Amino acid sequence: MKKLNMEEKKEIVDERAALIEMYKAGFLDGTTPKPRSKKDFEELNKRYKKAFFKRFGKKIIKELKKKK
Numbered sequence: 001m002k003k004l005n006m007e008e009k010k011e012i013v014d015e016r017a018a019l020i021e022m023y024k025a026g027f028l029d030g031t032t033p034k035p036r037s038k039k040d041f042e043e044l045n046k047r048y049k050k051a052f053f054k055r056f057g058k059k060i061i062k063e064l065k066k067k068k
Contacts, residue, residue: 004067012067016060023052 004012035041 008067012064019056020052023056024048 035044
């Protein structure tokens, strides 16, 4: 198995962050009613995180294992 250097690891993390931001934007656009308070955003973040990992978690882990 190939070891990742720091540049490759940073690239993977950056790609993950970009995916998260894209998914979060779509998730917020589809949320009704719009969150107004800090508590609403915390609840939305919990639901978003769960939905993101349900959708992309296996793929991210698979890619990381493939690059090792």
